[in-house]
Amino acid sequence: MNSIKHRISVILFDYGGVLADEGFRNGLATIARRHGLQPETLLNQATDAIYQSGYVLGAGSEKAFWKLLKERSGIEGDISDLRNEILQRFRLRPWMLDVVDELRNDGYRTGILSDQTDWLDELEARDHFFHHFDVIFNSYHLGMGKRDPEVFRRVAKELGAPPEQILFIDDAPGNIERAQSQGLKTILFVNRERFEQALKHKLSAAAP
Template identity: 50%
Template sequence: MTAGAIKAVLFDFGGVLAEEGFREGLMALAIEQGLDTGHIATQGMQAVYDSGFVLGKGTAAGFWALLRERTGLRGDDGLLSERILHGFVPRPWMLERVRQLRAQGVVTGILSDQTHWLDELDNRYHFSEAFDRIYNSYYLGKGKRDPGLFADVLADLNLPAAAVLFIDDDAGNVARAQAMGLQAIRYIDRQGFEAALEAILPD
């Protein structure tokens, strides 16, 4: 694999580097409690922004309170949070790809709409050692819904947009990155990702 024009690769966390613990965890809770799975997944994504939690302007308690109000979800904050954290299981093969890229001199980073939960997950799994940069919306005060976040990241990397590859499972995030000039891959499954990565960074 030769990096060529790509100087940095940025990975989303949930749904790319790890299993998607947030959405899947909420849907599992909905099934257990007899709630609508689609509704709770949608409301969860909205509440994490509306509560300010994902941008470091709110708390887990505020997020769970808002989600209970909007969906009827039940449960203790700590237990609910643990159910979400439990689902974010890192993908060893993906982390191996990260290490391969880094060994070639490519800058590797996480670019994730996350909270302090990402720190807790790193304490469990120690994945941060594979990355040069970690861009977490909780500390940046901006999420990937804001195109300005990509400009901020490019400025920090001191790289032109075309030299950065971004990988995310959310179509909207991929589209916003591409609109800012980044190269991007939408992660759907391993086979598709491997093929797309090979096309951009051939062996």
């Protein structure tokens, strides 16, 4: 009974930094260097602005996000050029999609859990990857993000799965800590080799 309760049935992946190269961080780094700013400083300002503008939770506009970020950081430029610096750097990792497909073939439910704006919908229109997954959870449509630990409980409820049966993969330590606090199993993504080792270990340890 205990092995059934704690077996993994659902595997959720972050998008940027896990399924795809981290376009938000990398694009902002390019913008920062162009303006003589520290990349990490601009990243922190942008992360705060995308939440405080409401854009990442579907409660504000992209225009409001860029306006707030420009005011705080001093960056300049046309919004279409700035956003392109970010979106063009979100590049899917084919090997990771192969992993997702293999997991689905093995009977696991797979999904995306991402703090993203409607950019994720644009990226889907460009790259056509949603069909690899059973479910898509995007903060823009959920109205909740991974800064709120409650989002993990909500996702588990919508999946109809106990938190301890969900494996969540993310590249942000804070998101991993909050997921763990809600009972999910986790893998902190660092690189491919360590991820593949950790995934094999987690799945074998949770096997019924």
